[in-house]
Amino acid sequence: xxxxxxxxxxxxxxxxxxxxxxxxxxxxxxxxxxxxxxxxxxxxxxxxxxxxxxxxxxxxxxxxxxxxxxxxxxxxxxxxxxxxxxxxxxxxxxxxxxxxxxxxxxxxxxxxxxxxxxxxxxxxxxxxxxxxxxxxxxxxxxxxxxxxx
Numbered sequence: 001x002x003x004x005x006x007x008x009x010x011x012x013x014x015x016x017x018x019x020x021x022x023x024x025x026x027x028x029x030x031x032x033x034x035x036x037x038x039x040x041x042x043x044x045x046x047x048x049x050x051x052x053x054x055x056x057x058x059x060x061x062x063x064x065x066x067x068x069x070x071x072x073x074x075x076x077x078x079x080x081x082x083x084x085x086x087x088x089x090x091x092x093x094x095x096x097x098x099x100x101x102x103x104x105x106x107x108x109x110x111x112x113x114x115x116x117x118x119x120x121x122x123x124x125x126x127x128x129x130x131x132x133x134x135x136x137x138x139x140x141x142x143x144x145x146x147x148x149x
Contacts, residue, residue, distance in 0.1 A: 013066040019127020020120045027119040035108045043108035050112035058120045061087050
């Protein structure tokens, strides 16, 4: 009889969301105010839009990853890489397409999106490292039969 591994709990994604969202929400007003002062009201509003777009897309990525946690490890890795690549590409497309909009300060938008993205990624990695999740199988106790026996 073959044993199937239990589905991974959603707790890692909740911890990573919390670990990334809190620093991003702390950095958001700092970025918006700094760009409002440096670039005027148009720059501040562009920074606010960038903060909202960036946080929404990265939080959405974690929500998608939570749904594929029951997949095998190779599919999970492929899904994680696809979600990350999709997020970065989409944010790049948004930044490039909005940079020429006359109603939006593209430079402020790009700076704010980059700043929040960096804060989000660092927070997410730090939260993951602090979880101390095992990434390997625990060795069997001495005297236990091997898996192939």
